[in-house]
Amino acid sequence: MSANAANPPPGADVSIESMLDIREQNWLQRIAGAQAFWVTIALILICVVMSFLQPDSFATSENFYNTTRNFSFIGIMALGMTAVIATGGIDLSVGSIMGIVAVSSGLALETNLPWWFSVGVGLGAGFIVGLVNGIIIAYLGLSPFVTTLGMLAIARSVAVVLSGNRMLYKFGSGAAIFKKLGGGELDLGHSFSLSYPLLFLVVLTAVLGLVYKMTGWGRHVLAIGGNEQAALLSGVPVKRVKVQVYVVSGLAAAFAAILNVGWSGSAINALGTSYELLAISAAVIGGANLMGGEASAYGAFIGAALIFVIRNSLLMAGVDSNWQGTFVGLFLIAAVYLGKVRGARRE
Protein backbone atom coordinates (compact mmCIF):
# COMPACT_ATOMS: atom_id res chain seq x y z
CA MET A 1 0.00 0.00 0.00
CA SER A 2 2.68 2.51 0.99
CA ALA A 3 4.72 1.73 -2.12
CA ASN A 4 1.64 2.23 -4.25
CA ALA A 5 0.83 5.51 -2.60
CA ALA A 6 4.31 6.83 -3.15
CA ASN A 7 4.33 5.95 -6.82
CA PRO A 8 0.86 5.34 -8.18
CA PRO A 9 0.35 3.75 -11.59
CA PRO A 10 -1.17 6.21 -14.06
CA GLY A 11 -4.93 6.49 -13.74
CA ALA A 12 -5.09 4.73 -10.40
CA ASP A 13 -7.48 6.18 -7.87
CA VAL A 14 -5.39 6.97 -4.85
CA SER A 15 -7.47 8.47 -2.15
CA ILE A 16 -5.92 11.43 -0.43
CA GLU A 17 -7.37 10.26 2.86
CA SER A 18 -5.49 7.00 2.70
CA MET A 19 -2.25 8.91 2.28
CA LEU A 20 -2.84 11.53 4.94
CA ASP A 21 -4.72 9.18 7.21
CA ILE A 22 -7.54 11.61 7.82
CA ARG A 23 -10.44 9.84 9.43
CA GLU A 24 -13.84 11.07 10.14
CA GLN A 25 -14.05 12.15 13.77
CA ASN A 26 -16.22 10.03 15.99
CA TRP A 27 -18.52 11.67 18.48
CA LEU A 28 -16.06 11.22 21.34
CA GLN A 29 -13.28 13.02 19.49
CA ARG A 30 -15.66 15.75 18.47
CA ILE A 31 -16.74 16.37 22.05
CA ALA A 32 -13.18 16.27 23.33
CA GLY A 33 -12.19 18.79 20.66
CA ALA A 34 -14.70 21.32 21.92
CA GLN A 35 -13.58 23.99 24.33
CA ALA A 36 -16.93 23.80 26.14
CA PHE A 37 -16.11 20.22 27.10
CA TRP A 38 -12.94 21.21 28.93
CA VAL A 39 -14.65 24.19 30.55
CA THR A 40 -17.29 21.77 31.83
CA ILE A 41 -14.57 19.54 33.30
CA ALA A 42 -12.92 22.55 34.93
CA LEU A 43 -16.25 23.66 36.36
CA ILE A 44 -16.96 20.24 37.83
CA LEU A 45 -13.47 20.10 39.35
CA ILE A 46 -13.85 23.52 40.96
CA CYS A 47 -17.23 22.53 42.36
CA VAL A 48 -15.87 19.27 43.78
CA VAL A 49 -12.86 20.97 45.36
CA MET A 50 -14.97 23.79 46.79
CA SER A 51 -17.49 21.33 48.18
CA PHE A 52 -14.70 19.70 50.16
CA LEU A 53 -13.12 22.96 51.29
CA GLN A 54 -16.32 24.82 52.15
CA PRO A 55 -19.03 22.21 52.69
CA ASP A 56 -21.09 24.53 54.87
CA SER A 57 -21.16 27.56 52.59
CA PHE A 58 -20.43 26.41 49.01
CA ALA A 59 -22.25 23.09 48.77
CA THR A 60 -25.58 24.41 49.96
CA SER A 61 -28.86 24.59 48.11
CA GLU A 62 -28.99 28.30 48.87
CA ASN A 63 -25.60 29.00 47.32
CA PHE A 64 -26.56 26.86 44.33
CA TYR A 65 -29.76 28.84 43.91
CA ASN A 66 -28.06 32.23 44.14
CA THR A 67 -25.08 31.41 41.94
CA THR A 68 -27.14 29.79 39.20
CA ARG A 69 -29.53 32.73 39.19
CA ASN A 70 -26.67 35.22 39.02
CA PHE A 71 -25.03 33.59 36.04
CA SER A 72 -28.35 33.16 34.25
CA PHE A 73 -28.60 36.89 33.46
CA ILE A 74 -25.12 36.86 31.93
CA GLY A 75 -25.73 33.48 30.29
CA ILE A 76 -28.79 34.79 28.47
CA MET A 77 -26.83 37.81 27.22
CA ALA A 78 -23.98 35.52 26.18
CA LEU A 79 -26.37 33.37 24.11
CA GLY A 80 -27.24 36.37 21.97
CA MET A 81 -23.58 37.31 21.86
CA THR A 82 -22.61 33.94 20.33
CA ALA A 83 -24.71 34.71 17.24
CA VAL A 84 -22.95 38.04 16.76
CA ILE A 85 -19.51 36.56 17.37
CA ALA A 86 -20.27 33.68 14.99
CA THR A 87 -20.61 36.18 12.14
CA GLY A 88 -17.24 37.66 13.11
CA GLY A 89 -18.81 40.68 14.83
CA ILE A 90 -18.96 41.93 18.40
CA ASP A 91 -21.68 43.66 20.41
CA LEU A 92 -20.30 46.01 23.06
CA SER A 93 -23.67 47.67 23.61
CA VAL A 94 -25.41 44.82 25.47
CA GLY A 95 -24.71 46.27 28.93
CA SER A 96 -26.18 49.63 27.97
CA ILE A 97 -29.13 47.90 26.31
CA MET A 98 -29.86 46.43 29.73
CA GLY A 99 -29.95 49.94 31.16
CA ILE A 100 -32.31 51.31 28.53
CA VAL A 101 -34.55 48.23 28.78
CA ALA A 102 -34.69 48.40 32.58
CA VAL A 103 -35.73 52.04 32.44
CA SER A 104 -38.31 51.52 29.65
CA SER A 105 -40.05 48.60 31.34
CA GLY A 106 -39.70 50.33 34.71
CA LEU A 107 -41.48 53.40 33.32
CA ALA A 108 -44.16 51.17 31.81
CA LEU A 109 -44.73 49.51 35.19
CA GLU A 110 -44.81 52.85 36.99
CA THR A 111 -47.53 54.07 34.60
CA ASN A 112 -49.54 51.06 35.74
CA LEU A 113 -49.38 49.16 32.44
CA PRO A 114 -49.96 45.38 32.57
CA TRP A 115 -46.95 43.09 33.01
CA TRP A 116 -47.02 41.72 29.46
CA PHE A 117 -47.08 45.20 28.01
CA SER A 118 -44.12 46.20 30.17
CA VAL A 119 -42.24 43.11 29.01
CA GLY A 120 -43.14 44.06 25.43
CA VAL A 121 -41.84 47.60 25.93
CA GLY A 122 -38.55 46.25 27.26
CA LEU A 123 -38.10 43.72 24.46
CA GLY A 124 -39.11 46.42 21.97
CA ALA A 125 -36.36 48.71 23.27
CA GLY A 126 -33.78 45.93 22.92
CA PHE A 127 -35.10 45.12 19.45
CA ILE A 128 -34.79 48.72 18.28
CA VAL A 129 -31.25 49.20 19.60
CA GLY A 130 -30.18 45.88 18.03
CA LEU A 131 -31.86 46.82 14.76
CA VAL A 132 -30.04 50.16 14.62
CA ASN A 133 -26.72 48.40 15.37
CA GLY A 134 -27.39 45.83 12.66
CA ILE A 135 -28.45 48.30 9.99
CA ILE A 136 -25.42 50.51 10.56
CA ILE A 137 -23.07 47.51 10.47
CA ALA A 138 -24.67 45.60 7.57
CA TYR A 139 -25.84 48.40 5.29
CA LEU A 140 -23.46 51.28 6.07
CA GLY A 141 -20.56 48.86 6.43
CA LEU A 142 -19.14 50.33 9.64
CA SER A 143 -17.10 48.09 11.91
CA PRO A 144 -19.10 46.28 14.60
CA PHE A 145 -16.61 47.38 17.24
CA VAL A 146 -17.01 51.10 16.61
CA THR A 147 -20.76 50.96 15.98
CA THR A 148 -21.60 49.11 19.17
CA LEU A 149 -19.05 51.13 21.17
CA GLY A 150 -20.92 54.23 20.09
CA MET A 151 -24.19 52.54 20.96
CA LEU A 152 -22.78 51.67 24.40
CA ALA A 153 -22.53 55.41 25.11
CA ILE A 154 -25.79 56.36 23.38
CA ALA A 155 -28.02 53.74 24.99
CA ARG A 156 -26.65 54.44 28.46
CA SER A 157 -27.13 58.17 28.11
CA VAL A 158 -30.69 57.72 26.79
CA ALA A 159 -31.39 55.44 29.75
CA VAL A 160 -30.18 58.09 32.19
CA VAL A 161 -32.25 60.82 30.49
CA LEU A 162 -35.40 58.66 30.29
CA SER A 163 -35.17 57.73 33.94
CA GLY A 164 -34.72 61.33 35.04
CA ASN A 165 -31.67 59.91 36.78
CA ARG A 166 -33.70 58.27 39.52
CA MET A 167 -34.43 54.72 40.54
CA LEU A 168 -37.78 53.38 39.37
CA TYR A 169 -39.57 51.22 41.90
CA LYS A 170 -43.10 52.60 42.46
CA PHE A 171 -44.51 49.92 40.21
CA GLY A 172 -48.24 49.54 39.56
CA SER A 173 -50.45 46.49 39.47
CA GLY A 174 -48.47 44.85 36.66
CA ALA A 175 -45.52 44.41 38.98
CA ALA A 176 -46.60 41.20 40.68
CA ILE A 177 -46.26 38.93 37.65
CA PHE A 178 -43.35 40.96 36.24
CA LYS A 179 -41.40 40.43 39.46
CA LYS A 180 -42.27 36.76 39.43
CA LEU A 181 -40.55 36.31 36.01
CA GLY A 182 -37.17 37.21 37.42
CA GLY A 183 -37.65 36.44 41.11
CA GLY A 184 -39.78 33.32 41.00
CA GLU A 185 -38.55 29.84 41.75
CA LEU A 186 -39.47 26.29 41.05
CA ASP A 187 -39.55 24.39 44.33
CA LEU A 188 -38.19 20.86 43.96
CA GLY A 189 -38.71 19.98 47.62
CA HIS A 190 -36.03 19.25 50.24
CA SER A 191 -35.41 23.02 50.37
CA PHE A 192 -33.97 22.76 46.86
CA SER A 193 -35.26 25.11 44.21
CA LEU A 194 -34.39 26.49 40.79
CA SER A 195 -34.77 30.15 39.93
CA TYR A 196 -36.90 31.13 36.93
CA PRO A 197 -33.95 32.91 35.27
CA LEU A 198 -32.06 29.59 35.33
CA LEU A 199 -35.01 27.78 33.78
CA PHE A 200 -35.29 30.44 31.06
CA LEU A 201 -31.54 30.13 30.42
CA VAL A 202 -31.75 26.34 30.09
CA VAL A 203 -34.68 26.54 27.66
CA LEU A 204 -33.09 29.31 25.59
CA THR A 205 -29.78 27.43 25.45
CA ALA A 206 -31.56 24.35 24.12
CA VAL A 207 -33.50 26.41 21.57
CA LEU A 208 -30.45 28.29 20.31
CA GLY A 209 -28.44 25.06 20.20
CA LEU A 210 -31.10 23.56 17.94
CA VAL A 211 -31.18 26.71 15.82
CA TYR A 212 -27.42 26.49 15.19
CA LYS A 213 -27.57 22.79 14.41
CA MET A 214 -30.83 22.42 12.56
CA THR A 215 -31.81 25.59 10.75
CA GLY A 216 -30.69 27.29 7.57
CA TRP A 217 -30.37 30.51 9.53
CA GLY A 218 -27.92 28.98 11.99
CA ARG A 219 -25.84 27.63 9.17
CA HIS A 220 -25.83 30.98 7.39
CA VAL A 221 -24.64 32.72 10.56
CA LEU A 222 -21.68 30.33 10.74
CA ALA A 223 -21.03 30.62 7.00
CA ILE A 224 -20.79 34.41 7.22
CA GLY A 225 -18.21 34.09 9.97
CA GLY A 226 -16.32 31.42 8.01
CA ASN A 227 -16.11 33.26 4.69
CA GLU A 228 -18.41 36.20 4.16
CA GLN A 229 -17.56 36.53 0.47
CA ALA A 230 -18.32 32.85 -0.13
CA ALA A 231 -21.62 33.14 1.72
CA LEU A 232 -22.57 36.12 -0.41
CA LEU A 233 -21.67 34.38 -3.68
CA SER A 234 -23.64 31.30 -2.58
CA GLY A 235 -26.78 33.37 -2.25
CA VAL A 236 -26.85 33.72 1.54
CA PRO A 237 -28.66 37.00 2.40
CA VAL A 238 -25.59 38.25 4.26
CA LYS A 239 -26.81 41.74 5.13
CA ARG A 240 -30.17 40.56 6.38
CA VAL A 241 -28.62 37.85 8.57
CA LYS A 242 -26.14 40.37 9.98
CA VAL A 243 -28.97 42.67 11.01
CA GLN A 244 -30.76 39.71 12.55
CA VAL A 245 -27.84 38.66 14.77
CA TYR A 246 -27.64 42.13 16.33
CA VAL A 247 -31.39 42.05 16.88
CA VAL A 248 -31.03 38.65 18.56
CA SER A 249 -28.27 40.02 20.77
CA GLY A 250 -30.38 43.09 21.63
CA LEU A 251 -33.38 40.90 22.48
CA ALA A 252 -31.25 38.60 24.64
CA ALA A 253 -29.85 41.54 26.61
CA ALA A 254 -33.36 42.95 26.92
CA PHE A 255 -34.72 39.70 28.30
CA ALA A 256 -31.85 39.48 30.78
CA ALA A 257 -32.64 43.04 31.89
CA ILE A 258 -36.34 42.28 32.31
CA LEU A 259 -35.55 39.28 34.51
CA ASN A 260 -33.06 41.32 36.49
CA VAL A 261 -35.56 44.13 37.11
CA GLY A 262 -38.16 41.54 38.12
CA TRP A 263 -35.73 39.91 40.53
CA SER A 264 -34.49 43.12 42.17
CA GLY A 265 -37.89 44.79 42.12
CA SER A 266 -36.49 48.08 40.89
CA ALA A 267 -35.08 49.55 37.68
CA ILE A 268 -31.90 51.60 37.65
CA ASN A 269 -30.33 53.24 34.61
CA ALA A 270 -26.93 51.83 35.59
CA LEU A 271 -28.10 48.23 35.18
CA GLY A 272 -25.67 46.18 33.10
CA THR A 273 -22.70 48.56 33.39
CA SER A 274 -19.62 46.59 32.25
CA TYR A 275 -21.73 43.45 31.71
CA GLU A 276 -20.59 43.45 28.07
CA LEU A 277 -17.25 42.23 29.40
CA LEU A 278 -18.92 39.34 31.21
CA ALA A 279 -21.17 38.37 28.30
CA ILE A 280 -18.31 38.41 25.78
CA SER A 281 -16.06 36.53 28.21
CA ALA A 282 -18.71 33.88 28.80
CA ALA A 283 -19.20 33.32 25.06
CA VAL A 284 -15.46 33.22 24.35
CA ILE A 285 -14.60 31.00 27.33
CA GLY A 286 -17.30 28.64 26.03
CA GLY A 287 -15.57 28.37 22.67
CA ALA A 288 -16.93 31.18 20.50
CA ASN A 289 -14.19 32.29 18.12
CA LEU A 290 -13.83 36.07 17.86
CA MET A 291 -12.66 35.60 14.25
CA GLY A 292 -16.09 34.21 13.48
CA GLY A 293 -17.38 30.88 12.21
CA GLU A 294 -17.65 29.12 15.54
CA ALA A 295 -20.30 29.38 18.20
CA SER A 296 -21.98 27.15 20.70
CA ALA A 297 -25.07 27.86 22.77
CA TYR A 298 -23.97 25.39 25.41
CA GLY A 299 -20.60 27.14 25.47
CA ALA A 300 -22.27 30.43 26.44
CA PHE A 301 -24.11 28.64 29.23
CA ILE A 302 -21.06 26.90 30.62
CA GLY A 303 -18.82 29.95 30.13
CA ALA A 304 -21.16 32.09 32.20
CA ALA A 305 -21.38 29.34 34.81
CA LEU A 306 -17.59 29.10 35.09
CA ILE A 307 -17.14 32.85 35.56
CA PHE A 308 -19.69 33.01 38.34
CA VAL A 309 -18.60 29.87 40.13
CA ILE A 310 -15.06 31.23 40.19
CA ARG A 311 -16.29 34.58 41.54
CA ASN A 312 -18.30 32.74 44.12
CA SER A 313 -15.36 30.53 45.09
CA LEU A 314 -13.00 33.49 45.42
CA LEU A 315 -15.43 35.25 47.71
CA MET A 316 -15.69 32.17 49.87
CA ALA A 317 -11.95 31.75 49.90
CA GLY A 318 -11.78 35.21 51.38
CA VAL A 319 -10.22 36.93 48.36
CA ASP A 320 -11.00 40.66 48.17
CA SER A 321 -13.88 41.04 45.69
CA ASN A 322 -11.97 43.79 43.89
CA TRP A 323 -9.79 41.06 42.43
CA GLN A 324 -12.70 39.51 40.53
CA GLY A 325 -12.15 41.64 37.43
CA THR A 326 -8.56 40.43 37.29
CA PHE A 327 -9.70 36.82 37.25
CA VAL A 328 -12.39 37.35 34.62
CA GLY A 329 -9.89 39.22 32.45
CA LEU A 330 -7.26 36.51 32.85
CA PHE A 331 -9.76 33.82 31.93
CA LEU A 332 -10.86 35.75 28.84
CA ILE A 333 -7.29 36.16 27.63
CA ALA A 334 -6.48 32.54 28.42
CA ALA A 335 -9.55 31.34 26.51
CA VAL A 336 -8.60 33.37 23.43
CA TYR A 337 -5.07 31.98 23.64
CA LEU A 338 -6.39 28.41 23.92
CA GLY A 339 -8.63 29.01 20.91
CA LYS A 340 -5.63 30.26 18.96
CA VAL A 341 -3.56 27.21 19.87
CA ARG A 342 -6.37 24.87 18.90
CA GLY A 343 -6.87 26.76 15.64
CA ALA A 344 -3.17 26.53 14.78
CA ARG A 345 -3.14 22.80 15.46
CA ARG A 346 -6.13 22.24 13.17
CA GLU A 347 -4.75 24.10 10.14
Add this chain to the structure above:
Amino acid sequence: MPVLELQGVSKHFGAIHALNEVDLVLESGEVLGLMGDNGAGKTTLVRVIAGNFPPTSGEIRIDGAPVHFSKPVEARQKGVEVVYQDLALCNNLSAAANVFLGREIKKGIGPIRWLDHAAMAQRAGQLFTELKSETRPRDLVRQMSGGQRQAVAIARTRLSKPKMVLMDEPTAAISVRQVAEVLDLIRRLRDSGMAIILISHRMPDVFAVCDRVTVMRRGRKVAEKPIAATSPEEVTGLITGAIHSA
Protein backbone atom coordinates in the same frame (compact mmCIF):
# COMPACT_ATOMS: atom_id res chain seq x y z
CA MET B 1 -28.42 27.40 -30.82
CA PRO B 2 -25.45 28.48 -28.69
CA VAL B 3 -26.03 28.27 -24.95
CA LEU B 4 -24.26 31.58 -24.36
CA GLU B 5 -23.77 34.56 -26.64
CA LEU B 6 -22.06 37.84 -25.87
CA GLN B 7 -22.40 40.70 -28.31
CA GLY B 8 -20.36 43.88 -27.96
CA VAL B 9 -20.05 43.55 -24.21
CA SER B 10 -18.11 46.37 -22.56
CA LYS B 11 -17.42 47.12 -18.93
CA HIS B 12 -15.99 50.43 -17.78
CA PHE B 13 -14.90 51.24 -14.25
CA GLY B 14 -14.68 55.02 -14.49
CA ALA B 15 -11.97 55.74 -17.02
CA ILE B 16 -10.77 52.15 -17.07
CA HIS B 17 -12.11 50.07 -19.93
CA ALA B 18 -11.86 46.60 -18.44
CA LEU B 19 -13.82 45.05 -21.33
CA ASN B 20 -14.14 46.49 -24.80
CA GLU B 21 -16.72 45.23 -27.30
CA VAL B 22 -16.26 41.55 -26.56
CA ASP B 23 -18.16 38.99 -28.65
CA LEU B 24 -18.27 35.38 -27.53
CA VAL B 25 -20.18 32.22 -28.44
CA LEU B 26 -20.33 29.06 -26.36
CA GLU B 27 -21.98 25.76 -27.32
CA SER B 28 -23.12 22.93 -25.09
CA GLY B 29 -20.55 20.22 -24.42
CA GLU B 30 -17.72 22.52 -25.23
CA VAL B 31 -14.76 23.71 -23.19
CA LEU B 32 -13.60 27.19 -24.08
CA GLY B 33 -10.23 28.31 -22.76
CA LEU B 34 -9.99 31.96 -21.85
CA MET B 35 -6.43 33.20 -21.70
CA GLY B 36 -4.71 36.50 -21.23
CA ASP B 37 -2.17 38.29 -19.09
CA ASN B 38 -3.01 39.82 -15.73
CA GLY B 39 -5.44 42.68 -16.24
CA ALA B 40 -6.51 41.47 -19.69
CA GLY B 41 -10.13 41.34 -18.59
CA LYS B 42 -10.72 37.60 -18.14
CA THR B 43 -12.02 37.78 -14.61
CA THR B 44 -14.12 40.85 -15.42
CA LEU B 45 -15.67 38.96 -18.31
CA VAL B 46 -16.57 36.00 -16.09
CA ARG B 47 -17.97 38.28 -13.43
CA VAL B 48 -20.18 40.04 -15.98
CA ILE B 49 -21.56 36.70 -17.19
CA ALA B 50 -22.00 35.51 -13.60
CA GLY B 51 -24.03 38.55 -12.60
CA ASN B 52 -21.53 40.10 -10.19
CA PHE B 53 -22.00 43.38 -12.04
CA PRO B 54 -23.91 44.37 -15.18
CA PRO B 55 -22.06 45.26 -18.39
CA THR B 56 -21.78 48.94 -19.29
CA SER B 57 -23.04 48.14 -22.76
CA GLY B 58 -23.66 45.16 -25.01
CA GLU B 59 -25.94 42.16 -24.76
CA ILE B 60 -25.74 38.76 -23.09
CA ARG B 61 -28.01 35.99 -24.39
CA ILE B 62 -28.62 32.60 -22.84
CA ASP B 63 -30.31 30.08 -25.14
CA GLY B 64 -31.04 32.99 -27.45
CA ALA B 65 -32.88 35.10 -24.90
CA PRO B 66 -31.34 38.36 -23.62
CA VAL B 67 -30.60 38.36 -19.87
CA HIS B 68 -29.82 41.11 -17.35
CA PHE B 69 -28.29 40.03 -14.07
CA SER B 70 -27.75 42.26 -11.07
CA LYS B 71 -26.92 39.49 -8.57
CA PRO B 72 -25.08 36.15 -8.82
CA VAL B 73 -28.24 34.37 -7.68
CA GLU B 74 -30.11 35.55 -10.78
CA ALA B 75 -27.42 34.16 -13.05
CA ARG B 76 -27.54 30.88 -11.17
CA GLN B 77 -31.29 30.66 -11.74
CA LYS B 78 -30.60 30.92 -15.49
CA GLY B 79 -28.15 28.02 -15.33
CA VAL B 80 -24.85 29.86 -14.90
CA GLU B 81 -22.63 28.38 -12.20
CA VAL B 82 -19.23 29.71 -11.22
CA VAL B 83 -16.20 28.17 -9.58
CA TYR B 84 -14.35 31.17 -8.19
CA GLN B 85 -10.60 31.57 -8.13
CA ASP B 86 -10.43 31.41 -4.33
CA LEU B 87 -13.09 28.65 -4.47
CA ALA B 88 -15.42 30.65 -2.21
CA LEU B 89 -15.74 27.92 0.42
CA CYS B 90 -16.38 28.19 4.14
CA ASN B 91 -13.53 26.38 5.88
CA ASN B 92 -15.48 26.01 9.09
CA LEU B 93 -18.30 24.01 7.47
CA SER B 94 -18.45 20.46 6.15
CA ALA B 95 -18.21 19.58 2.47
CA ALA B 96 -21.94 18.87 2.30
CA ALA B 97 -22.77 22.16 4.04
CA ASN B 98 -20.67 24.01 1.49
CA VAL B 99 -22.25 22.23 -1.46
CA PHE B 100 -25.72 23.19 -0.22
CA LEU B 101 -24.89 26.63 1.17
CA GLY B 102 -27.72 29.01 0.33
CA ARG B 103 -29.96 26.21 -0.97
CA GLU B 104 -30.15 23.79 1.94
CA ILE B 105 -32.48 20.80 1.79
CA LYS B 106 -35.07 21.03 4.53
CA LYS B 107 -37.79 18.81 5.87
CA GLY B 108 -40.45 19.40 8.43
CA ILE B 109 -44.04 19.52 9.44
CA GLY B 110 -46.09 22.40 8.11
CA PRO B 111 -44.32 25.72 8.53
CA ILE B 112 -41.67 24.31 10.89
CA ARG B 113 -38.72 23.31 8.74
CA TRP B 114 -35.31 22.10 9.70
CA LEU B 115 -32.17 20.99 7.88
CA ASP B 116 -32.18 17.50 6.43
CA HIS B 117 -28.55 16.65 7.18
CA ALA B 118 -28.88 13.06 5.98
CA ALA B 119 -30.35 14.00 2.60
CA MET B 120 -27.70 16.65 2.02
CA ALA B 121 -24.84 14.35 2.99
CA GLN B 122 -26.24 11.63 0.73
CA ARG B 123 -26.72 13.92 -2.29
CA ALA B 124 -23.29 15.50 -1.80
CA GLY B 125 -21.82 11.99 -1.58
CA GLN B 126 -23.49 11.09 -4.89
CA LEU B 127 -22.06 14.19 -6.54
CA PHE B 128 -18.56 13.39 -5.28
CA THR B 129 -18.93 9.84 -6.58
CA GLU B 130 -20.06 11.11 -9.97
CA LEU B 131 -16.98 13.31 -10.01
CA LYS B 132 -14.92 10.26 -8.96
CA SER B 133 -13.63 12.25 -6.02
CA GLU B 134 -13.12 10.63 -2.64
CA THR B 135 -14.20 13.73 -0.78
CA ARG B 136 -16.43 12.78 2.14
CA PRO B 137 -19.52 14.89 2.76
CA ARG B 138 -19.13 15.24 6.50
CA ASP B 139 -15.47 16.25 6.53
CA LEU B 140 -14.65 19.86 7.28
CA VAL B 141 -13.33 21.80 4.31
CA ARG B 142 -10.55 23.11 6.55
CA GLN B 143 -9.02 19.63 6.62
CA MET B 144 -9.11 19.10 2.86
CA SER B 145 -6.48 19.11 0.16
CA GLY B 146 -6.65 21.56 -2.73
CA GLY B 147 -8.04 18.87 -5.02
CA GLN B 148 -10.79 17.96 -2.61
CA ARG B 149 -11.73 21.62 -2.19
CA GLN B 150 -11.92 21.87 -5.94
CA ALA B 151 -14.26 18.87 -5.99
CA VAL B 152 -16.48 20.58 -3.41
CA ALA B 153 -16.59 23.77 -5.46
CA ILE B 154 -17.39 21.83 -8.61
CA ALA B 155 -19.95 19.55 -6.94
CA ARG B 156 -21.77 22.68 -5.87
CA THR B 157 -22.22 23.71 -9.50
CA ARG B 158 -23.87 20.37 -10.27
CA LEU B 159 -26.78 20.74 -7.87
CA SER B 160 -28.97 22.64 -10.23
CA LYS B 161 -28.22 20.94 -13.59
CA PRO B 162 -26.68 24.13 -14.95
CA LYS B 163 -26.16 24.98 -18.61
CA MET B 164 -22.66 26.28 -18.17
CA VAL B 165 -19.89 26.43 -15.61
CA LEU B 166 -17.41 29.28 -15.49
CA MET B 167 -14.13 28.33 -13.85
CA ASP B 168 -11.68 31.01 -12.79
CA GLU B 169 -8.15 29.61 -12.44
CA PRO B 170 -9.20 26.30 -10.93
CA THR B 171 -5.67 24.93 -11.10
CA ALA B 172 -3.78 27.97 -9.88
CA ALA B 173 -3.26 27.06 -6.24
CA ILE B 174 -2.96 23.28 -6.18
CA SER B 175 -0.26 20.67 -6.54
CA VAL B 176 0.69 19.01 -9.79
CA ARG B 177 -0.97 15.73 -8.86
CA GLN B 178 -4.20 17.51 -8.03
CA VAL B 179 -4.16 19.41 -11.32
CA ALA B 180 -4.66 16.14 -13.16
CA GLU B 181 -7.57 15.39 -10.86
CA VAL B 182 -9.20 18.73 -11.64
CA LEU B 183 -8.71 18.36 -15.39
CA ASP B 184 -10.48 15.02 -15.15
CA LEU B 185 -13.33 16.73 -13.34
CA ILE B 186 -13.60 19.25 -16.16
CA ARG B 187 -13.75 16.49 -18.78
CA ARG B 188 -16.53 14.75 -16.86
CA LEU B 189 -18.53 17.97 -16.71
CA ARG B 190 -18.12 18.41 -20.46
CA ASP B 191 -19.12 14.81 -21.16
CA SER B 192 -22.34 15.40 -19.24
CA GLY B 193 -23.24 18.05 -21.84
CA MET B 194 -22.27 21.20 -20.00
CA ALA B 195 -20.59 24.17 -21.56
CA ILE B 196 -17.46 25.30 -19.74
CA ILE B 197 -15.37 28.42 -19.78
CA LEU B 198 -11.95 27.77 -18.29
CA ILE B 199 -9.84 30.74 -17.32
CA SER B 200 -6.27 29.70 -16.90
CA HIS B 201 -2.73 30.92 -16.91
CA ARG B 202 -1.46 27.42 -17.47
CA MET B 203 -0.92 26.63 -21.10
CA PRO B 204 -0.72 22.83 -20.66
CA ASP B 205 -4.10 22.74 -18.91
CA VAL B 206 -5.79 24.69 -21.67
CA PHE B 207 -4.30 22.48 -24.36
CA ALA B 208 -5.25 19.36 -22.40
CA VAL B 209 -8.98 19.98 -22.02
CA CYS B 210 -10.17 22.86 -24.18
CA ASP B 211 -11.83 22.64 -27.60
CA ARG B 212 -11.27 26.28 -28.43
CA VAL B 213 -9.15 29.03 -26.99
CA THR B 214 -9.96 32.73 -26.77
CA VAL B 215 -7.19 35.21 -26.06
CA MET B 216 -7.77 38.58 -24.46
CA ARG B 217 -5.45 41.54 -24.24
CA ARG B 218 -6.21 44.88 -22.58
CA GLY B 219 -9.93 44.25 -22.45
CA ARG B 220 -10.25 43.16 -26.05
CA LYS B 221 -10.64 39.76 -27.61
CA VAL B 222 -7.65 39.40 -29.94
CA ALA B 223 -8.04 35.81 -31.12
CA GLU B 224 -10.27 32.77 -31.04
CA LYS B 225 -9.12 29.47 -32.48
CA PRO B 226 -9.88 25.77 -32.32
CA ILE B 227 -7.23 24.24 -30.11
CA ALA B 228 -6.16 21.95 -32.97
CA ALA B 229 -5.40 24.92 -35.20
CA THR B 230 -3.06 26.71 -32.85
CA SER B 231 -0.01 26.10 -30.74
CA PRO B 232 1.22 27.15 -27.30
CA GLU B 233 3.78 29.36 -29.01
CA GLU B 234 1.11 31.19 -30.99
CA VAL B 235 -1.12 31.64 -27.95
CA THR B 236 1.81 32.97 -25.92
CA GLY B 237 2.55 35.43 -28.67
CA LEU B 238 -1.06 36.56 -28.70
CA ILE B 239 -1.14 36.98 -24.93
CA THR B 240 2.00 39.08 -24.81
CA GLY B 241 1.17 41.04 -27.93
CA ALA B 242 4.14 39.72 -29.92
CA ILE B 243 1.55 38.48 -32.40
CA HIS B 244 -0.98 41.25 -32.87
CA SER B 245 -4.07 39.16 -33.65
CA ALA B 246 -5.13 35.91 -35.29
